[in-house]
Amino acid sequence: MPFDHISSDMNRPNGLNSSGRRVSIGNKIAPLGGNKTAPLGAISLGGNEMNWIGADWRAGLARFGTEISLRRDHEIFAQGEDADFCYMVIEGCVRTVRLMEDGRRQITDFHFATDLLGMDDLTVHACSAESVSDVVLLRLPRQIVEQLATHNGALANHLRGAALNELRRAHERMLLLGRKTALERLSTFLVELAFRMPANAAGRTQPAEPGHLELPMSRLDIADHLGLTVETVCRNLAVLQKQDIVKVHGTSIHLMQWRSLEQLAEMPHQPLPARAAVPRAPMAHTRTHPAMQFALAS
Numbered sequence: 001m002p003f004d005h006i007s008s009d010m011n012r013p014n015g016l017n018s019s020g021r022r023v024s025i026g027n028k029i030a031p032l033g034g035n036k037t038a039p040l041g042a043i044s045l046g047g048n049e050m051n052w053i054g055a056d057w058r059a060g061l062a063r064f065g066t067e068i069s070l071r072r073d074h075e076i077f078a079q080g081e082d083a084d085f086c087y088m089v090i091e092g093c094v095r096t097v098r099l100m101e102d103g104r105r106q107i108t109d110f111h112f113a114t115d116l117l118g119m120d121d122l123t124v125h126a127c128s129a130e131s132v133s134d135v136v137l138l139r140l141p142r143q144i145v146e147q148l149a150t151h152n153g154a155l156a157n158h159l160r161g162a163a164l165n166e167l168r169r170a171h172e173r174m175l176l177l178g179r180k181t182a183l184e185r186l187s188t189f190l191v192e193l194a195f196r197m198p199a200n201a202a203g204r205t206q207p208a209e210p211g212h213l214e215l216p217m218s219r220l221d222i223a224d225h226l227g228l229t230v231e232t233v234c235r236n237l238a239v240l241q242k243q244d245i246v247k248v249h250g251t252s253i254h255l256m257q258w259r260s261l262e263q264l265a266e267m268p269h270q271p272l273p274a275r276a277a278v279p280r281a282p283m284a285h286t287r288t289h290p291a292m293q294f295a296l297a298s
Contacts, residue, residue, distance in 0.1 A: 056157040057148075058114065061088065065140040076129040076137065077118065083125050085112065091195075092135030094214040095225075096127040098298035107225040109169070110217060114197050116162060133216040144264070179225050180266070184228040186236045187264035190246070194255060195273055208213050211255035211273050240264075 034166050053145045067090070070076065076087060079099055087094075094111040108127055109119055117129055119142065149156040193213055216220075223230045237253075245261055247254040255261055258272045 003273050005234055040185040051236045053275075057152055057158065058088070059154070061140060061148070061155070062138060063143070064144050065138040068132045068137045068139055070135050072133050072135075074131050074133065077125050081125050081128075083121040083123060083201060083294060084119055084142060085139050086116055087129070088138040088140065089115045089117070090136040090138055091115050093132040094129055094137075095132050095217065095221060096129050097224075098127045105224050106227070107221055108173075110197075110221075110225070112196060116159070117281055119145065119159065120163065120166060132221065181237050182228055182232050183239060184264060184266060185228065186222075186240070187221065187261050188267065189226060190253065190255065191261055191265045191267055195270075209254075210274050211258060213255070215251045215253060221263065 065088075068216060076094065077083075077085070079097070089111050091113060094115075094117060095193055096111065096117065098106045100106075110132065111129075124215045133173055145159075146156075149159055172188075180188065190213065191214075194211070197213065217225075219230050219233050222228075225231045228231070237246070237248050241248050241261075242260075243257075245255075245257045245264070248258055255272070259269060262269055
């Protein structure tokens, strides 16, 4: 399958660059090592190899994965594609999308730095994943992550916590889509972003002012996430602005009356969080792990 605007580093063995780490891609993530699928079931990590990952599991995972850069609005993996790999977001914002046969889409969630994509799928991806902004991802064989989690408590706790949090969010989405009004849905979305979205999700490098959101997603993305039309999203943003609850300027939204927004969202009161830029996870500067080289072999 051809891919446009792939960096010259993709011509290197296994699609890795000269340091064995980063692949920069324009339109889509290219298959590593050609179109062949590596026999991931044959990968096994021994006790010494498990020591490659320590308490700092994010930095440890980097030793087993490949860092990938992708421009905005391009596919990471497709709905129905084999779920052999998972992806950790290092920088930027990603949306997961469920497509219907008639072309309608439901954005199931937005994902930010440190979120892990694809671990909740079984044999194939239930949703597609697309970059909302320019993103940097760490691509990892799922089997390796699962093996590492059995030997590393910090990673296992993170995966378990992420799964429980995703279940909680699924229950909240059921309530949002089934019972909340358009204004309540939009208010809930803004409150959740204030807690989940790092300040640098839309390319910022400095900590954001409390209550300031720089949205990486479009109004259409918000509409397809909340089950609304674009017109309804814009109209309700105007309602919130007229009531001095928010101040909207393009992609920038200032949350002026935090408690009022929480009340509209029917959410319990919590202090307005101070949002900082998430520091970039340190990437390993050592060679690619032998098990990873095997996984990427053509």
